[in-house]
Amino acid sequence: MPQSTTADPATAVARPRVAVTLGDPAGVGPELAVRLLAVDSNRAAADIIVVATRAELDRAQAEAGVTVPVSDDGAPGTVRLVDGLDEPGDDVPLREVSEAAGRVTLSRLERALDLARAGEVEAIVFAPLNKTSLHLAGMHEEDELRWFARELGHDGVTSELNILGQLWTARVTSHIPHGEVAPHITTDAVTRSLGLLHEVLRDTGISQPRIGVAALNPHNGENGLFGRQEIDEIAPAVEAAAARGWNVRGPFPADTIFLRRDEFDGILTMYHDQGQIAMKLLGFDGGVTVQGGLPVLIATPAHGTAFDLVGTGRAALTSTQNAFDIAASVAASRVAAPAAGTGA
Numbered sequence: 001m002p003q004s005t006t007a008d009p010a011t012a013v014a015r016p017r018v019a020v021t022l023g024d025p026a027g028v029g030p031e032l033a034v035r036l037l038a039v040d041s042n043r044a045a046a047d048i049i050v051v052a053t054r055a056e057l058d059r060a061q062a063e064a065g066v067t068v069p070v071s072d073d074g075a076p077g078t079v080r081l082v083d084g085l086d087e088p089g090d091d092v093p094l095r096e097v098s099e100a101a102g103r104v105t106l107s108r109l110e111r112a113l114d115l116a117r118a119g120e121v122e123a124i125v126f127a128p129l130n131k132t133s134l135h136l137a138g139m140h141e142e143d144e145l146r147w148f149a150r151e152l153g154h155d156g157v158t159s160e161l162n163i164l165g166q167l168w169t170a171r172v173t174s175h176i177p178h179g180e181v182a183p184h185i186t187t188d189a190v191t192r193s194l195g196l197l198h199e200v201l202r203d204t205g206i207s208q209p210r211i212g213v214a215a216l217n218p219h220n221g222e223n224g225l226f227g228r229q230e231i232d233e234i235a236p237a238v239e240a241a242a243a244r245g246w247n248v249r250g251p252f253p254a255d256t257i258f259l260r261r262d263e264f265d266g267i268l269t270m271y272h273d274q275g276q277i278a279m280k281l282l283g284f285d286g287g288v289t290v291q292g293g294l295p296v297l298i299a300t301p302a303h304g305t306a307f308d309l310v311g312t313g314r315a316a317l318t319s320t321q322n323a324f325d326i327a328a329s330v331a332a333s334r335v336a337a338p339a340a341g342t343g344a
Contacts, residue, residue: 016046016331021108023127025092026101027305028315030060033127038066046328048079051108095307102137116296122331123297142175157192158293168266169275170197181271190237212264213250220253288323297330299323
């Protein structure tokens, strides 16, 4: 799809392009996606390609009671549907885990990645999915982030980033058993995760992000009494980041660092629940997950497929809207960056 611009050639500004998938067809994803797409201001914020069949989109609109304007060429105020999708999805049972749901979900995500590889979109937003259904359908990676990385041929640093309001979190380890966390907390791993969080925050427009780093052990390790990761691994990474001129502080005790959240733009935690529990207590409905470190910005609501809410109209749009806002904003900054570099 050609990149659209404003009508006046003298002030032409390229618009961000975002692909949207409907997520797991058995859950609340399709209805949330069409409610998002039905909002006029969202369609005005970006050129949107919806990765779904016409039948899928029609079913979701009927369920949600909304109308999404569609055009073949992505005319202003409309969305464009992709074509040639496999896995029609007509046999997916609602409100349950299934291989069929996983196949449809993976098919749509693969097509969205194709669009990104072809340079047709700068960002992807996917509605909630179900990891069990994905694994039944053949996804062997522990999570979708690693699957995205493999599909994109990306072997650099990656981390799930979680966002609530203005606060971003990243983690050194993610979907691994707790018994395996400590050996993975190394100076190199902490340094790489700090670098990723710092760079992503800069992408959002923060020139000098303020980052706090959580400890791994209780009481910040109590000077080595409860573990030495803080002394031997985490502190050296923080010192190295500070030496590069980054505004990084820590490690701080994990049970109090989120009480100081107003001091930071981002917080780096050591494992999944260390940050997720805090973030979900602070605001479950508005959370967003970004698949950090990938060559394309990929965002999704932080909540799941909510099988119990399918068809009730009670699923909150807040997280899906926030995911789209972040994707459109970062995509817009990436579109603007090359133009700035050419002196345009």
